[in-house]
Amino acid sequence: xxxxxxxxELERLSAQYGGTPCLREISLRIPEGEMAALLGPxxxxxxxxxxxxxxxxxxxxxxVRLFGHDLSALRPSERAxxxxxxxxxxxxxxxxxxxxxxxxxxxxxxxxxxxxxxxxRRAVEAAMAGMDVxxxxxxxxxxxxxxxxxxxxxxxxxxxxxxxxxxxEPTSHLDVSxxxxxxxxxxxxxxxxxxxxxxxxxxxxLAAEYCGRLxxxxxxxLVAEGAPEAVLREPLLREVYRCELRVRREEDxxxxxxxxxxxxxxxxxxxxxxxxxxx
Amino acid sequence: xxxxxxxxxxxxxxATGLALCLLIGPGGFxxxxxxxxxxxxxxxxxxxxxxxxxxxxxxGVLMQALLRNPLADPYVLGVSGGAALGAAAAIVLGLxxxxxxxxxxxxxxxxxxxxxxxxxxxxxxxxxxxxxLLSGVIVSSVFGALLMMLISLAPAAGLRxxxxxxxxxxxxxxxxxxRGATALxxxxxxxxxxxxxxxxxxxxxxxxxxxxxxxxxxxxxGGLALATLTASAAVALAGLIGFVGLVVPxxxxxxxxxxxRRLLPAAALGGGLLLAACDTLARSVHPSAEIPVGIVTALLGGPxxxxxxxxxxxxxx
Numbered sequence: 001x002x003x004x005x006x007x008x009e010l011e012r013l014s015a016q017y018g019g020t021p022c023l024r025e026i027s028l029r030i031p032e033g034e035m036a037a038l039l040g041p042x043x044x045x046x047x048x049x050x051x052x053x054x055x056x057x058x059x060x061x062x063x064v065r066l067f068g069h070d071l072s073a074l075r076p077s078e079r080a081x082x083x084x085x086x087x088x089x090x091x092x093x094x095x096x097x098x099x100x101x102x103x104x105x106x107x108x109x110x111x112x113x114x115x116x117x118x119x120x121r122r123a124v125e126a127a128m129a130g131m132d133v134x135x136x137x138x139x140x141x142x143x144x145x146x147x148x149x150x151x152x153x154x155x156x157x158x159x160x161x162x163x164x165x166x167x168x169e170p171t172s173h174l175d176v177s178x179x180x181x182x183x184x185x186x187x188x189x190x191x192x193x194x195x196x197x198x199x200x201x202x203x204x205x206l207a208a209e210y211c212g213r214l215x216x217x218x219x220x221x222l223v224a225e226g227a228p229e230a231v232l233r234e235p236l237l238r239e240v241y242r243c244e245l246r247v248r249r250e251e252d253x254x255x256x257x258x259x260x261x262x263x264x265x266x267x268x269x270x271x272x273x274x275x276x277x278x279x
Numbered sequence: 280x281x282x283x284x285x286x287x288x289x290x291x292x293x294a295t296g297l298a299l300c301l302l303i304g305p306g307g308f309x310x311x312x313x314x315x316x317x318x319x320x321x322x323x324x325x326x327x328x329x330x331x332x333x334x335x336x337x338x339g340v341l342m343q344a345l346l347r348n349p350l351a352d353p354y355v356l357g358v359s360g361g362a363a364l365g366a367a368a369a370i371v372l373g374l375x376x377x378x379x380x381x382x383x384x385x386x387x388x389x390x391x392x393x394x395x396x397x398x399x400x401x402x403x404x405x406x407x408x409x410x411x412l413l414s415g416v417i418v419s420s421v422f423g424a425l426l427m428m429l430i431s432l433a434p435a436a437g438l439r440x441x442x443x444x445x446x447x448x449x450x451x452x453x454x455x456x457x458r459g460a461t462a463l464x465x466x467x468x469x470x471x472x473x474x475x476x477x478x479x480x481x482x483x484x485x486x487x488x489x490x491x492x493x494x495x496x497x498x499x500x501g502g503l504a505l506a507t508l509t510a511s512a513a514v515a516l517a518g519l520i521g522f523v524g525l526v527v528p529x530x531x532x533x534x535x536x537x538x539x540r541r542l543l544p545a546a547a548l549g550g551g552l553l554l555a556a557c558d559t560l561a562r563s564v565h566p567s568a569e570i571p572v573g574i575v576t577a578l579l580g581g582p583x584x585x586x587x588x589x590x591x592x593x594x595x596x
Contacts, residue, residue, distance in 0.1 A: 056489050080492025087486065093347045094482050094537035107480045108492025112473065115540075160491060 005068055007032045007164045007196035008053065013062035015045075015052050022048050024220045025062065030213065032067070032163070035190050035197040037207035039231070040217035041241055046200040047088075049217070050166045053198075054083055067163060077108040084157035088168040090149065092141040098152050099137040102127055105159035127159035130192075131185055147178035151185070158189060165189070167199035171206065179203065183210045204257040208232055216240060228255050289548065296552045300325045300559040305566050323451045324562070327516060328555035328572075330457070331449065332523055334464035334513035336531070336550025337471055339524030340542055341506040344478040345499055346408050352525035353510035356415035356503070360422035361391025362514040367429045367441050380444070380452075380515075388511040392503060394418055408485075447520035447573030449558045456516060463512035468547055471505050475539035478502065482537070520573045522580030523554055529587050 008030040015023040023045045030036050038046045051057035053064060055071055064071040066082055074082075084105065092101060103116075103124050110116055128134045131151040136144065141152060150170060157165055170186070171179040187210055189195050201207045207214060208228035216224040216231050218240045224231045232255055234247050244260040301321055302308055311318040338353035346355070354360070365387020369379050399406035399414040406414075430441060451457045471478070477498045480488040485495040510524065527550040528542070534549075535541040554572070557579065561572040 054490055056486060076489070076494050077492045080490065083490075085487075085490040087490075090483060090487065091347075092483060093349060094344075095532060096479075096482070096537045100479070100536070100538050101483070104476075104479050104483060104487075105491055107476045107488075110476050157490075 005032050006030060006065070007034070007067060008198065009065040011063040011065075013052065013064060014060045015048060015057060016060050017048070021060075022220050023052065026222045028215060028222060028225060030196060030198060032196050033190070033194045034213055035187065035211045036199075036213040036215065037211040038198065038200045038215050038217060039202075039204060039207060043219075044217040045220045046217055047168055050085065050168055050198070050200060053166060054085055055079060080108040080160060082162055083164045083166065084160040084162035086154045086157040086165065086167045086170060088170075088172060090153050095140050095142065097137065098133060098139050098141055098144070099124065099128070101141050101152055102133075102155045102159045105156040109161075123161055124159050127155040130158055130189055131155035147174055147181070150174060150178075150182055154182070154186070162195070164196045164198070167197065169200055169202065171201065171203055179206060186210075204232060204237075205254070208255045208257075232257055286544075293548050293552050297325055297329060297555055300328070300555045303559050303563050305563050323454065323457060324449050324558060325555050326461070327449045327451050327457055328558040329551035330461045330464050331513040331517045331520060332527070332554025333468065333547040333551040334460070334509040335520065335524035335554075336527040336546040337464070337468045337543065338506040338510035338513070339528045339550075340531075340539065340546045341471060341478065341502050342524075343528055344482045344539065345502045345506070346412060347482060347484065348412070349529065350525070351412075353506060353513075354419075354519075354521075354524070356395050356411065357391040357419040357422060358388040358507055358510050359514065359519055360419040360426070362388035362511060363445055363519060364422045364426050364429070365390075366444055366518075367426055367433070370441050371429050371433050382515070385511045385515045388514060389507055391418060391422065392507045396503070443571070444518040446571035447518040447576075449517050449554075449572055451516070460512045460516040464509050467505050467509035467512070468543065471502075471509075472540075472543045474498070474501070475543060478539040518573070520554070520576055522576045522584065523550055526580040526584050526587075527553060529584070533587075
């Protein structure tokens with residue numbers, strides 16, 4: 001690993017919300033150019049970790065280094081030139097067009113005293129082309145479907161021309177084909193621009209399929225990391241997600257995780273009240 | 280058509296509109312003698328109308344972007360309640376000199392913003408925008424009650440002054456005040472224009488603004504201060520004139536879109552022209568009396584706003 005810059009390097013990072021610890025002593029490293037996923041149950045700290053990586057949420061202890069630089073030493077415009085975020089959901093309360101929303105990604109790169117120049121237009125154009133939203137450019141963001149919005153949000157982050165792209169649940173409210181499409185486009189950006197990608201996800205199968213490195217969080221702790229087969233192991237997942245599940249290797253080599261439903265309630269038997277059911 | 284040409288056409292249109300406002304008076308249609316008393320008074324009124332309209336519209340654009348709410352207006356954070364209370368207090372205390380009233384209004388508006396911000400901010404951290412809105416509504420209504428109490432206690436002589444001031448009027452009390460308000464609105468607008476990309480980013484939320492490299496907390500405070508500056512300058516000059524700051528940003532957005540680099544010039548020009556025109560109407564419809572301009576803007580702005588709301592049913596934020 002010597003000589004390869006780490007896009008992200010965390011050293012015993014802890015963070016808290018209103019006094020309650022939500023990240024505990026996390027140390028991890030993501031080499032530049034990789035695609036990685038943060039997994040874990042709801043409330044495990046995945047989104048908080050992304051927020052700490054951009055300085056939006058303060059670290060209580062430990063260090064965050066991006067491309068070898070201390071995050072706390074970076075000015076907001078320098079940080080924004082390296083790290084972009086595609087949020088899970090974006091509310092646009094005014095009638096901005098798709099092209100304008102994508103252009104907002106370049107806020108920190110705009111010249112203060114002159115009109116935006118050719119490089120601005122070129123980057124916005126390239127970002128829209130990369131996410132296949134060129135034909136939507138004049139549409140109002142409000143009017144788009146969920147899949148279109150997600151592509152525009154990622155295009156906004158790409159227009160920032162970052163070296164590290166953070167995605168918060170990029171596929172969570174999309175159907176199967178749109179999930180594949182988003183991940184295919186992200187993978188293309190990763191290959192073409194050598195963009196480092198870190199995404200949070202609840203979709204273990206697609207994360208295993210597209211990301212070479214997985215991080216598994218449980219209640220603020222990093223409990224496993226590495227290649228999909230090292231992280232997606234039955235006993236570990238059972239303990240972290242607190243449910244029964246099966247991991248299997250498909251014929252095409254893909255690793256799949258399937259939740260197993262608890263036993264059926266017998267017909268006619270008294271159904272125990274909710275609080276007493278074992279999950 | 281390229282951009283400079285388009286803005287040139289807009290400029291000519293606005294200048295023509297303002298010239299029309301100069302031509303029209305209670306006596307009918309005609310160019311006043313330039314240096315006669317009527318000529319000077321009309322010039323000052325059209326000028327004041329433009330400055331006040333531009334100031335309120337600029338404040339409206341900023342408030343709507345920062346609060347991410349197209350229903351926000353310059354008065355939503357209590358600037359109006361505070362300014363009115365300040366002016367009424369000055370009248371009740373007998374400080375009715377030319378400078379005291381607007382100064383008291385300005386101080387009231389600015390102090391209210393600080394108070395609203397302090398109430399909304401939990402232990403020194405940046406307040407959420409909802410907390411700001413809520414605390415603005417509460418502080419405004421408390422100030423409204425205090426204002427009513429002052430009015431009921433006010434000496435009969437001061438009462439008419441307070442009433443006229445609350446209805447809004449563009450009769451310029453002094454040329455110095457007019458020049459001062461003009462300078463404040465111009466500076467406030469220019470600074471707001473330079474930071475247009477920041478307002479664009481903040482419209483998408485503080486998180487997104489942060490992610491694209493904006494110092495979100497500082498930008499929100501700066502924007503609120505600019506909005507208070509331009510709104511208070513307008514209120515100090517002309518009293519409380521409603522609806523301009525609410526309606527003009529909407530109309531401008533429908534014409535030029537939501538990008539603040541176009542929206543801020545469009546709203547300032549449009550708001551200035553609109554208020555100058557409303558005031559021309561207010562002083563011309565009746566041959567001997569004058570209607571307060573605030574009544575004209577409310578009568579025109581209310582229905583227009585309802586129309587906008589119905590047309591844009593999607594804006595529920």
